[in-house]
Amino acid sequence: MITEQFLNSIKRKLSNEKIRINPNELKLYANDGLQLHEAVPGCVILPDSTEEIAWIVKQCIKYKIPFVPRGAGTGLSGGSVISDGVIIQLSRLNKILEIDIPNRCAIVQPGVVNAYLTQEVKSQGYHFAPDPSSQIASTIGGNVAENAGGPHTLKHGVTVNHVLGQTIVLPNGKITKIGGKHRYSAELDLNSLFTGSEGTLGIISEIIVNLSKDPLSTRTLLLIFDKISNATDLVTEILLAGVIPSALEMIDQLCIQAVENHLKIGFPKNASAILIIELDGEIENVNWELEQIKHISKKYVSEKIIEATSEKDRQNLWRGRKHAAGAIGNISPAFYTNDGVVPRDKLTPILEFIQFVSRKYEMKIANLCHAGDGNIHPLILYNPKDKKEIKKAFDCSTEILLKCIEYGGVLTGEHGIGIEKIHLMEKMFGKQEIELQRKIKHGFDKNNLLNPGKLIPDKMGCGELNIFNKQFSS
Amino acid sequence: MMKLNQISNLSKIIDECVHCGLCLSSCPTYLTSGLEAKSPRGRLLIMNQIQENPEVLDKEMLQHLNTCLDCRGCETVCPSGVEYHLAFQETTNIINKNQTLPxxxxxxxxxxxxxxxxxxxxxxxxxxxxxxxxxxxxxxxxxxxxxxxxxxxxKIEDLLKIKSGIHKTNQISKGLIGLYTGCIMNEWFIKVHKSTINVLNTLGYNVFIPENNICCGALHQHSGDSGTAFQLKSESENIFKNCDFVVVNSAGCSAELKSNNTKIKYLDIIEFLNSVEIKMKNSWNKNIIWDAPCHLSHAQQLATTTTELFNKLKIEPISWSGQEICCGGAGNYTLIHPQESEEILKLKYNQLLKYEINYLVTSNPGCHLQLEKGRQLYNRNFQIIHFVELIEMIL
Structure with missing residues (x-):
């Protein structure tokens, strides 16, 4: 789809070094964090300003070439890959432009790595609250596009709660600014519309983000269980008691073992599940919450509660949690991360259902959950060299997601729909709502060139949209 | 055309990568270029392309692979435990058999x-x-x-070789330590060796100094010449046979020496100092930044040991972001890839220059030279010293 005319036009303005067309190099952009889907772009371009992005977009429109923005490529739903089109790679837009402590905000370019922003403001007692497990590498632009969550979203909110303003290159190549440093606004909430739109409505080129004050006190606990349902039942009870931990995370045995094989955090290898609970806030409140948890958990835990006694201990526990998915690489050559969400009281049945699916397909499934949010992450282990297993992994995930919908949940908590779950969108939202979403997309992108075929299904049957069937049925 | 069927482990190591991308921000060449091909994840895929189809070895892709510093920062953050350096070494060995080095x-x-x-x-x-x-x-x-x-x-006296043989402590000896004097260290960092002997003697150890230059073979290993690297490493087996253990004050060398099965017990100076009791005569009140060599933090995973040692010495180096990123020194990388090396150095100094310091402390000759280059470039007055020189000042 990339034509000579397009390339010549691009080369007239941008240096050759910013335009990547070596076929072997382009293959490296065939995946993001989702290994199940491959799409090799026709060209990768690395702009270093908003104006350059806008100019590239205009060229894409002129030559009718589809395009997609990409940050660090850590996404898990295939949102930043494109077949034959242009990847607008934003990794060079990686500057923190302004830190404004009096207004508790920062202005950043989209390629700034999430964790770097927190590092930069740490000495002043602030942090950037969204903390996806990929935060050491994923970019803030990507976080906004996917409306990323993380363990601490239970109390502190997801990315959309921390975006104050954005500069956006629209799919027609025009640059627009929405929001600002102000906190309240009378306009239509465009910030929320663009946040989580997965790069289908515009390309974010600057973001004003909220900075949060570090809590006065933090306590981190490790609870050990000999039955998974004890862990999930306890989650509901804790929240019922009025305790809102900043994080409430569950890890099951297979995951614990993968973590221990490589990272040696000190998680109990024989436990059926563990919960990592973090409490933060005013010292008195935290103490009260801790007492509540100790009291409620008595009948659920199989061993004494362990508390992190130093910041080093705490970081160690979080390292185990945040690297848990990646650690699966140690026990399986590939895994497929599901991101379904259920109402909290359905955690126990959904995990039982996952066990049933695991037996049915004879596939190993490890479980991580942002349990407090009802956001499950079954990690389906498969061999990427075995087509049948790839299909089975995909089918396992689909069954689990359909069950989530049945329970009143949703398809994704934080990884996005991308290309991966698009075949289930109509099932989730119904024809009418999907049509509304299509109209919004069309309103911004009438040529359907910006990240086509992602998030919002085109007007065709669900079966045709199942990219996995297309890719692996042969 | 090259035959690549000799690749044994390569495929296994590459398979362990789950493409999560958590390594990207730990890679200096990705940070300076923004290119997937200059990231660990991208380079593993290039290695995969090489083993699947050798014809893929076009010059541009090889250049992406070759600009890897082998700093192993990616291994520290990799949740899957991919042993990137082994895959890189295997690929480099094969590539270099088929091309002429600069x-x-x-x-x-x-x-x-x-x-x-x-x-x-x-x-x-x-x-x-x-x-x-x-x-x-x-x-x-x-x-x-x-x-x-x-x-x-x-000073000219810092160019004159140290007398070989045993340098005795004036206390009751706790043991005989061999000092791995090395090659570059033994010509240009004799001052650091003198400080090391002084520190070890003060701590109650006799120190053995070999007669000639020795070499761990790290630079050869990184350039794909494993044979010479192994031969050089083996030469020191006999030299230190009477020592209780051997202390190495260059992190690059200690990492390389430990990578082979050997009869000799090699200890990096940092882990040795952390294992013994140190009585300080002077307290420390100057501002320092510790820039951990990659071969200490990543290759030997001694970052925690270093923190413990600083705590023990009651020295609090300024906490700064960027210390886990390579300085761009990386052995002879500065000479072979000057442009990339300088870009990485600038990245490091962009962070470093935010702080007012008296000393910048490191423990590897390559890093020392590279950081000094940056100091001259940015015209700063702080002094760059080796960790043992810092210890010498407080003992």
Whole structure:
């Protein structure tokens, strides 16, 4: 789809070094964090300003070439890959432009790595609250596009709660600014519309983000269980008691073992599940919450509660949690991360259902959950060299997601729909709502060139949209 | 066409990568280029392309692979435990059998092996420095001159070899330590060796100094010449046979020496110092930044040990972001990839320059030279010292 005319036009303005067309190099952009889907772009371009992005977009429109923005490529739903089109790679837009402590905000370019922003403001007692497990590498632009969550979203909110303003290159190549440093606004909430739109409505080129004050006190606990349902039942009870931990995370045995094989955090290898609970806030409140948890958990835990006694201990526990998915690489050559969400009281049945699916397909499934949010992450282990297993992994995930919908949940908590779950969108939202979403997309992108075929299904049957069937049925 | 069926482990290591991308922000060349091909994840895929189809080896892709510093920062953050350096080494060995290394690289590697030429170069560099020839040439932008100019030698006595044999402690000896004097360290960092002997003697140990230069073979290993690297490493087996253990004050060398099965017990100076009792005479009140060598933090995973040692010494280095990223020194990388090396150095200094410091502390000659180059570039007044020189000041 990339034509000579397009390339010549691009080369007239941008240096050759910013335009990547070596076929072997382009293959490296065939995946993001989702290994199940491959799409090799026709060209990768690395702009270093908003104006350059806008100019590239205009060229894409002129030559009718589809395009997609990409940050660090850590996404898990295939949102930043494109077949034959242009990847607008934003990794060079990686500057923190302004830190404004009096207004508790920062202005950043989209390629700034999430964790770097927190590092930069740490000495002043602030942090950037969204903390996806990929935060050491994923970019803030990507976080906004996917409306990323993380363990601490239970109390502190997801990315959309921390975006104050954005500069956006629209799919027609025009640059627009929405929001600002102000906190309240009378306009239509465009910030929320663009946040989580997965790069289908515009390309974010600057973001004003909220900075949060570090809590006065933090306590981190490790609870050990000999039955998974004890862990999930306890989650509901804790929240019922009025305790809102900043994080409430569950890890099951297979995951614990993968973590221990490589990272040696000190998680109990024989436990059926563990919960990592973090409490933060005013010292008195935290103490009260801790007492509540100790009291409620008595009948659920199989061993004494362990508390992190130093910041080093705490970081160690979080390292185990945040690297848990990646650690699966140690026990399986590939895994497929599901991101379904259920109402909290359905955690126990959904995990039982996952066990049933695991037996049915004879596939190993490890479980991580942002349990407090009802956001499950079954990690389906498969061999990427075995087509049948790839299909089975995909089918396992689909069954689990359909069950989530049945329970009143949703398809994704934080990884996005991308290309991966698009075949289930109509099932989730119904024809009418999907049509509304299509109209919004069309309103911004009438040529359907910006990240086509992602998030919002085109007007065709669900079966045709199942990219996995297309890719692996042969 | 090359035969790549000799690749044994490569496929297994590459398969362990789950493509999560958590390594990207730990990779200096990705940070400076923003290119997937210059990231660990991308490079593993290039290695995969190489093993699947050797014809893929076009010059541009090889260049992406070759600009890897082998700093192993990616291994520290990799949740899947991918042993990137092993895959990189295997691929480099194979590639280098089929291509000619740059002249400068071949020259340096052969000179390190040739024990007589290195001292001669040392004097040439020294004289050129004294006569300001190097500084003049470096102003003209000649890379080798810039590198030479960063060699921190001023006094003539710091160029004279230390007497070989045993340097005795004036206390009751706790044991005999061999000091791995090395090649580059033993020509240009004799001052650091003197401090090391002094520190070890003060702590109650006798120190054995070998007669000639020795070499761990790290630079050869990184350039894909495992054979020479192994041969060089084996030579030191006999030299230190009477020592209780051998202390290495260059992180690059200690990492390399530990990578082989050996009868000798090698300890990096940092882990040795952390394992013994240190009585301090002076407390420390200067501002320092500790820039951990990659071969200490990543290759030997001694970051926690270093923190423990600082705590023990009641020294609090300034906490700064960027210390886990390579400085761009990486052995002879500065000479082979000057442009990339300088970009990475600038990245490091962008962070470093935010702080007012008296000393910048490191423990590897390559890092020392590279950081000195940055100090000259940005015209700063702080001093760059080795960790043992810091210890010497408080003992």
């Amino acid at each position: 002249f400068l690289s071949t020259f340096i590697l052969s000179e390190i092996k040739n024990k007589k030429i290195l001292p001669l170069i040392k004097w040439v560099v020294w004289i050129s420095k004294k006569l300001r020839i190097l500084s003049l040439l470096s102003k003209l932008g000649i890379n080798t001159a810039i590198q030479g100019n960063s060699i921190p030698v001023n």
